[in-house]
């Protein structure tokens with residue numbers, strides 16, 4: 001009967017929510033890991049200052065935005081506060097030499113990459129069973145700002161937002177659809193898909209749109225713009241939590257079921273652009289047609305996710321036709337598993353991340 005169906009659904013989602021929390025908690029980095037990473041950051045900062053005394057080394061990406069899994073990579077960004085400074089590629093070369101001499105890291109400088117970086121890694125050891133992998137870039141201030149934006153979204157409703165994002169990060173890694181180099185989507189892309197869903201798809205929304213909230217005081221364009229991009233967003237999360245409350249009461253399991261349904265069935269991949277800043281946009285409006293109908297091999301805009309600040313930048317431009325096909329296949333698979341509501345929620349979770 002419909003009532004029996006309803007209660008079996010409720011039983012499933014409440015058990016599945018509990019499973020998700022338990023699962024995600026085990027995957028968080030330990031305090032020991034966080035301490036080691038912070039020590040590494042300080043050590044590297046001290047070394048870089050022997051080359052550029054006015055520099056600071058800051059964390060961005062998952063180690064800084066609240067969406068970090070155990071043993072995740074470190075993303076570091078070097079900011080230099082002086083006027084005359086070395087070019088990024090010279091710095092990468094010099095820093096590479098210095099780190100090679102002074103540390104035990106494996107060092108790989110990439111001075112001629114589109115974005116010059118130094119790649120570092122440390123072999124696993126008893127205290128660090130997975131070693132460390134770390135990228136150091138330069139002057140990537142927009143990445144620091146988008147990290148702060150994601151961190152604010154994570155802080156508004158950690159039980160639902162962080163659980164969902166962390167679960168999806170595990171899921172996409174286990175299902176092998178998290179490799180921009182191989183034509184699938186970056187972690188950053190997946191996080192934007194989740195935030196878009198919680199801000200713009202869910203009704204009532206689970207999250208407010210931080211980029212469209214009124215500012216508390218007048219703000220000058222110098223304060224809000226960085227390299228010509230508007231980077232303003234409402235970042236006083238303590239105040240926000242006092243003043244704004246979502247009227248959406250769905251559990252994390254219900255949201256996840258709906259997330260998979262939305263991106264496997266409802267989202268229009270041919271024309272839609274995911275924008276956490278402006279809601280659902282159209283490819284033609286952004287000049288982001290995928291060109292497939294003109295017989296060219298250009299793959300750039302198969303999947304379109306607008307960067308929150310660099311609005312001409314498609315975060316998912318590396319996603320190829322085959323990559324998108326695989327990702328959508330995985331979204332459908334997940335949706336199917338959840339719709340079948342296995343007897344035990346833990347079984348669903350294991351199947352999802354097989």
Ligand code: CTP
Pocket residue numbers: 060061062063065067068069072073075142143144146147186187188189315
């Ligand atoms: N980033 C970006 N533009 C991209 C990809 C990444 O600005 N197209 C920046 C973002 O600041 C992002 C950071 O690089 O937070 C790290 O990206 P990524 O490694 O994809 O995300 P993480 O959250 O660090 O995921 P993981 O734990 O898998 O490393």
Ligand code: MG
Pocket residue numbers: 061062063072073074075
């Ligand atoms: Mg990272």
